[in-house]
Amino acid sequence: MKTDDLVAMLANGEVAAPRRRAGRRIGLAVLLGLPLSFAILFAGYGVRYDIVQAMFWPMFWVKVLFPLCIAAAGFVAVERLARPGVAPRRAWVGAALPVLGVWVLAVVAWFTLPMEARMPSLMGQSWRICALSIGLMALPVFAATLVALKGMAPTRPALAGAAAGALAGGVGAAIYALHCMELTAPFLAVWYVSGIAVPVLAGAALGPRLLRW
Amino acid sequence: MARNTISSRVNPSDAEAALRSLFLRGLDGDAKAYRDFLQRLSAHLRAFLGKRLFGWPDEVEDLVQECLLAMHNQRHTYQSDQPLTAWVHAIARYKMIDLLRAKSVREDLHDPLDDDLAVFTESAEEASDAKRDLGGLLETLPERQRLPIVHVKIEGLSVAETASLTGMSESAVKVGIHRGLKALAARCGSNWGSAA
Numbered sequence: 001m002k003t004d005d006l007v008a009m010l011a012n013g014e015v016a017a018p019r020r021r022a023g024r025r026i027g028l029a030v031l032l033g034l035p036l037s038f039a040i041l042f043a044g045y046g047v048r049y050d051i052v053q054a055m056f057w058p059m060f061w062v063k064v065l066f067p068l069c070i071a072a073a074g075f076v077a078v079e080r081l082a083r084p085g086v087a088p089r090r091a092w093v094g095a096a097l098p099v100l101g102v103w104v105l106a107v108v109a110w111f112t113l114p115m116e117a118r119m120p121s122l123m124g125q126s127w128r129i130c131a132l133s134i135g136l137m138a139l140p141v142f143a144a145t146l147v148a149l150k151g152m153a154p155t156r157p158a159l160a161g162a163a164a165g166a167l168a169g170g171v172g173a174a175i176y177a178l179h180c181m182e183l184t185a186p187f188l189a190v191w192y193v194s195g196i197a198v199p200v201l202a203g204a205a206l207g208p209r210l211l212r213w
Numbered sequence: 214m215a216r217n218t219i220s221s222r223v224n225p226s227d228a229e230a231a232l233r234s235l236f237l238r239g240l241d242g243d244a245k246a247y248r249d250f251l252q253r254l255s256a257h258l259r260a261f262l263g264k265r266l267f268g269w270p271d272e273v274e275d276l277v278q279e280c281l282l283a284m285h286n287q288r289h290t291y292q293s294d295q296p297l298t299a300w301v302h303a304i305a306r307y308k309m310i311d312l313l314r315a316k317s318v319r320e321d322l323h324d325p326l327d328d329d330l331a332v333f334t335e336s337a338e339e340a341s342d343a344k345r346d347l348g349g350l351l352e353t354l355p356e357r358q359r360l361p362i363v364h365v366k367i368e369g370l371s372v373a374e375t376a377s378l379t380g381m382s383e384s385a386v387k388v389g390i391h392r393g394l395k396a397l398a399a400r401c402g403s404n405w406g407s408a409a
Contacts, residue, residue, distance in 0.1 A: 001347040003255050003340045006278050010285045011248035013365040013390070014372070017240050017289045083290045084307070085299030153287040155307040212311075212402070213283070 026078050029148035030171070033141030037175050040137050045179040062105070063177040063188060066098040070196060071170025077163035078145060082152035088159070095166050099193055106189030121184040127191050130180065134195025138165075138172025142199050146210055154211050161207020162200050169196035221336055225298070228257065228333035233297040240288060253336070255281055258305060260335035265309065272312060274343040279401045280308050282347075286395050302332045311402055350400050351393075358393030361386040 001009075041047070054060040073094025080088045110118055124130075145164040154160035173192050182188070232253060239247025258277045266273050284304055291300050351359060364375040365386065376383045 001278075001343065001351075003274060003278055003281070003343065004252075006281055006347060007248060007251040007255060009362075009366045010281065010394075011239075011244050011251055012367070012369050013244075014242070014387075015239050015244050015247040016242035019240060019289060019291070019293060083292060083295075083300075084287065084303035085301075086292065086295060153283075153290045153304065155303045213287070213398070 025148040025151055026075065026082065026145060029144035030075070030141055030167070033144035033168070034171065036140035037137045037172060040140070041175050041179055044136075045133070045176075047178050048181055051178065057183065059183040059185070060177075062102070062185075063180070063183070063192070064174050066102050066188070067170040067173035067177065067192065067196060069098040069170070070095045071167050071174065074163050074165070074167030074170055078149065078160065078167055081154050081156055081160040081163055082149055084153050084155050088163070091163070095170075102185060102189045102193065105185035109185040118186075122186040122190060124182040124184065124187045124191075126180060126182060127187070130176075130182070130187075130191040131195035131198060133179075134169065134173045134176045134192065135198040136172070137175050138168040138196075138199045141171045142168035142203070146203075146206070149211055150213075153213055154207070157207040157211040158204045159207070160211060161203030161205070163203070164207075165199035165201070165203030166196065168203075169199040172196075172199070223334065223336050225331070225333040228253075228336075229296065229298050232257075232333065236288075236291070236297060237293060240291070251281060251285070254284070254301070255340070256336040256338050257301075257333050259340065260337040261305060261332045262309060263337060264335070266312075269312075269316070270341075271344055274341050275345045275401075276308060276312055277340075278343055278345075278347060279398070280305050282394065282398045282401065283308060286398055298332055305332060345401070347397065347401075350397055353400065354393050354396055357381065357385065358389045358396060361389035362393045362397075365390055 048054060073091050076094065077088045077091035080086045080091060109121065113121055142164060145167055146161070149160055149164060173196050176195070177192075182191075232250060235246045235250035235253070239250050255277055258280050259273060262276050262280075263270070263273045266276065284301065287304065291297070351362065354362070360379050361375055361381070364370045364378060365372060370378070372383050372386050375381070375386050379386070381389065
């Protein structure tokens with residue numbers, strides 16, 4: 001087929017393309033994944049029994065909001081990376097700052113705590129299951145976002161996959177925070193950040209394989 | 214063999230404005246404007262890719278076609294407040310890297326690619342023959358995708374006529390065109406290895 005024939009073929013028939021719909025795909029993916037993530041929380045974990053009381057503690061909000069900031073930054077980055085020629089610009093700062101903030105809190109807490117309280121504040125009661133649970137709760141949003149990205153045109157697939165992982169990991173960690181009893185900054189700094197890093201790394205690894213077009 | 218010897222300089226910002234307005238009219242459903250857009254775009258792509266793929270002159274026309282197909286399939290990802298140059302360049306670069314990677318010349322990647330955003334600075338009207346036959350690839354698609362493409366996009370029948378001719382529903386015809394063109398693009402990409 002000659003290029004002129006290809007041009008004629010592509011321009012034949014209906015050529016209109018809705019431009020607004022593209023922007024909603026990622027948002028729709030999050031909305032579809034969220035109920036599933038909550039279902040995993042309710043079915044497999046349950047909300048912490050003292051959730052109402054916990055809402056009065058600042059540390060509870062740190063635990064919920066720092067992953068949500070990462071999720072928001074991931075969302076912006078995914079939206080941008082899904083389109084050819086749109087640079088993610090400083091979206092990654094939005095993901096790095098909350099992590100940095102929690103690390104600072106953790107270092108301060110570590111050195112103000114008495115020696116014998118330091119390791120317990122880092123390991124808590126649930127370090128074994130924390131990162132894995134966050135990864136599990138991130139899974140529905142992660143998969144839905146990758147499917148939505150597949151319908152777009154990411155020209156930097158590893159970065160797009162990583163951003164999808166940050167979005168999903170942030171959402172997963174914020175939801176897991178409703179179950180988790182830990183309230184120490186060192187615990188968040190290590191295990192929550194690891195839990196979010198799992199989908200980020202998975203996205204960076206899977207992106208080039210799954211998001212080709 | 215005959216190469217694209219006729220290659221003319223054009224003012225990139227004029228080209229950007231003209232191409233962008235044609236493209237936007239096309240996205241709103243103006244098929245004539247869309248055709249003009251693709252025609253001029255292919256000339257720009259030919260010059261842009263020809264210069265960077267000097268090592269593989271035979272692949273240029275194939276890559277031009279692959280880029281056109283990809284840009285058509287992904288036209289919904291263009292944001293109207295974004296420079297068209299950036300969008301076109303990102304896709305052309307992505308497809309070129311795909312080709313170079315298939316030829317496993319990673320070490321040569323940086324040199325021909327860094328000269329960025331110069332997509333609209335030159336134009337080459339004269340097409341050489343494509344090595345890969347898209348028509349032949351079209352034949353390999355399943356009927357539910359091939360027939361809608363042949364009837365609507367090549368023979369120029371309406372969706373309704375195609376539906377009654379093939380016994381498919383109108384929405385199945387539309388879906389068939391959409392998925393078929395995507396499948397065609399995917400087959401182009403996987404074809405590089407075998408063509409080389």
